[in-house]
Amino acid sequence: MSSSTKIVVLKLKELVIACVLAVLAVILLVLFIIHITSGTRKMPDEASLxxxxxxxxxxxxxxxxxxxxxxxxxxxxxxxxxxxxxxxxxxxxxxxxxxxxxxxxxxxxxxxxxxxxxxxxxxxxxxxxxxxxxxxxxxxxxxx
CATH class of the missing domain: 3.90.1010.20 (Sufe protein. Chain: A)
Structure with missing residues (x-):
């Protein structure tokens, strides 16, 4: 019976840093998607302008x-x-x-x-x- 319970100890500082990095990654991903899709909008024809x-x-x-x-x-x-x-x-x-x-x-x-x-x-x-x-x-x- 060698099963042992493992306890993971996280310090509060590490948890906050991980959350901030995750939020930044999501924001960058959203901005990237917006940037990519904004280029696909159809611009008005030169003749219509x-x-x-x-x-x-x-x-x-x-x-x-x-x-x-x-x-x-x-x-x-x-x-x-x-x-x-x-x-x-x-x-x-x-x-x-x-x-x-x-x-x-x-x-x-x-x-x-x-x-x-x-x-x-x-x-x-x-x-x-x-x-x-x-x-x-x-x-x-x-x-x-």
Missing amino acids: GTFSPGVYTTSVTLSGNTMELAVTVDSNTVKSIRLVNTAETVETMYPLISSSLEALEKQVREKGSTDGITYSADAKYTSLVLINAIDTALDKAKK
């Missing part, structure tokens, strides 16, 4: 010392309109191609949503390039 902040964005255009404002109106995904504001009659007289160039550029920008790949007439190259740079500046202001 929109490309632009809706509004009217203006930029200055200077042609031979004559300054005018170019206004680009956008909603969250598309360019709504591009127009010249505060245009002096002398500017339209000096640059008769500015209106037709802007109309052609506006049509392409509204279709494409940006100035990438836009074509323009060789007759109005300088005017078109100035307008494209101004449109780019206004669209950069509108981007989120």
